[in-house]
Amino acid sequence: MSGAFTPTSAMELQQLLQSRPGRVRLVGSGTRQQRLPEPAAAAPVHLSRLDAIVRLDGPDQTCTVETGVTRQALDAALAPLGLELPCPGGGTIGGLFASDPIGAAAAGGQSPRTLLLGSEGLLADGTPFRSGAQVVKSVAGFDVHKLLVGSEGRLFVVTRLHLRLKPRPRAAAWFTVNGLEPLAACALLSQLRQQTLPPSALQLHRGRDGGCTVHGCLAGRPTFVQANLRELGLSETATAWRDHLPHAGAGGGGEVIAGQILPSALPQLLALCPGAPLLWHGGGRFELATPDPTTTDAVLASLPRLAANAAIVHGAPARRGRGTPIDPGQRLLAERLRAALDPHGILV
Numbered sequence: 347m348s349g350a351f352t353p354t355s356a357m358e359l360q361q362l363l364q365s366r367p368g369r370v371r372l373v374g375s376g377t378r379q380q381r382l383p384e385p386a387a388a389a390p391v392h393l394s395r396l397d398a399i400v401r402l403d404g405p406d407q408t409c410t411v412e413t414g415v416t417r418q419a420l421d422a423a424l425a426p427l428g429l430e431l432p433c434p435g436g437g438t439i440g441g442l443f444a445s446d447p448i449g450a451a452a453a454g455g456q457s458p459r460t461l462l463l464g465s466e467g468l469l470a471d472g473t474p475f476r477s478g479a480q481v482v483k484s485v486a487g488f489d490v491h492k493l494l495v496g497s498e499g500r501l502f503v504v505t506r507l508h509l510r511l512k513p514r515p516r517a518a519a520w521f522t523v524n525g526l527e528p529l530a531a532c533a534l535l536s537q538l539r540q541q542t543l544p545p546s547a548l549q550l551h552r553g554r555d556g557g558c559t560v561h562g563c564l565a566g567r568p569t570f571v572q573a574n575l576r577e578l579g580l581s582e583t584a585t586a587w588r589d590h591l592p593h594a595g596a597g598g599g600g601e602v603i604a605g606q607i608l609p610s611a612l613p614q615l616l617a618l619c620p621g622a623p624l625l626w627h628g629g630g631r632f633e634l635a636t637p638d639p640t641t642t643d644a645v646l647a648s649l650p651r652l653a654a655n656a657a658i659v660h661g662a663p664a665r666r667g668r669g670t671p672i673d674p675g676q677r678l679l680a681e682r683l684r685a686a687l688d689p690h691g692i693l694v
Contacts, residue, residue: 352392356412356468356505362391363503364472369694372499374414374441380593381447381604382498384663385694393440396505399423401480407511408463410480413440413504429511432456434547434627435589440504446496447604447659448589450629451547451563453539456512457629458495464508465491470692480508493683500693501683515546515565519572520587521580523560528616531558535609538562538578539628543570548628549587550612556621561586562628591625591633593660601642601665604633605649605656614652618645632656639665646670 351367353359369388373379376392394414401410404427411420417436424430434451435442435458443458450457464478477491494504523534531550538545538560545562552558563585564571575582591602607615612626615634623635634656636642642658642665649656649670657669672680684691 350390350392352395354395356396356466359391359393359396359503359505360468360472360474362472363468363470363692366471367692369692371694372444372503374438374444375416377437378441378445378447381445381659381666383667388694393503394438396440397438400506402427404429406481407513408480408482408509409511410506410508411439412506413438415439417442424511425514428514430514431461431509432512433458433461434587439507439509440499443495443507444497444499444504447631448627448629449606449631450627451549451587452545452628453548453609453630455546455629456510459492461510462491462495462507463510465494465504466506467494467502467504469502470688470690475502478508482510493687501687503693517568517571518546518563518565519575519582520561520563520585521575522583522586523580524557526558526560528552528558529613531560532609532613532616534560535612539609541574541578543574545628547587550624550626551588552616552622552624554621554623558616559586563587588625591623591635599638600635601639601661602633602635602659603642603645603656603669604631604659605654605669606630607632607649607652607654611652611654615649615654618648633659 351362353362370391371385371388373390373392375394396412397414398412399415402423407429416438420431420439433456434448443462446458464480466476468474493501535550538548546565547563549561550558564574619634619636619641626632636645646669655670657667658665
């Protein structure tokens, strides 16, 4: 098969896969394609036309959506019901869950993995399957659908996702503290995380000028939110969350690595590449922009000492995907899953 394909239904997608089209790359809105290793001779299959919100159950706080539904469309549909999908991230819902680039907005918060109740989809040869359930309380067998999260669409094709929702908070206030030195920013993060009711979203950003900014959101009863702002000496600001760092390569040879690190190791991470732009999400995910591949390799070599892991998500196609060593058992499990679910290597 040459060129791209844009199925308008799960049936069309199934027929495509059954036709043995060769290697394919699944694409949602396309916003994260530059973060993946370059596929070799793979035809893009765009899933953006599978964009129906199939079910919204307000009392049960669950929904079913097709994989191409955008985050913006889902948020707009949930707002009148007083509900939300309580994890950060944009693009299509299928792409958000398959890539899981951000995780939770704060420690102990909800992430794509905890919000996915079940799914319907197709194996690489077009065989249909279902996993999980549409409801929260279920004993529907093995959680095969959880394999979607972080798979980047390279194990199977999901056509529908069953999701857990939660009520929108009665009040929410964002705050921003600018111009911090790295150690002062880490100290503020520690103070905020140790609150009896910590922020529902927390983020540290270091800009190209080397200064650090801490963003966060306090949520709950209006009186609680305002009292906490006063107690902590914070001023309410506009929503300040950002999903990703910009592509460093646009400046000439730079790269971006993304991974996971504990808050206690943040000062050491900030010191590994002084002055480089960094974004840390409260659930533990981070992105770091490095000026060149040599610096990237040095940082990646140092991360295991911090009990951290990362991989290149922006850079030359041949370097994307390189990262810290993978546990041999984890590597073996991944290889066997791919061999079982996509033995011919169709999904890349």
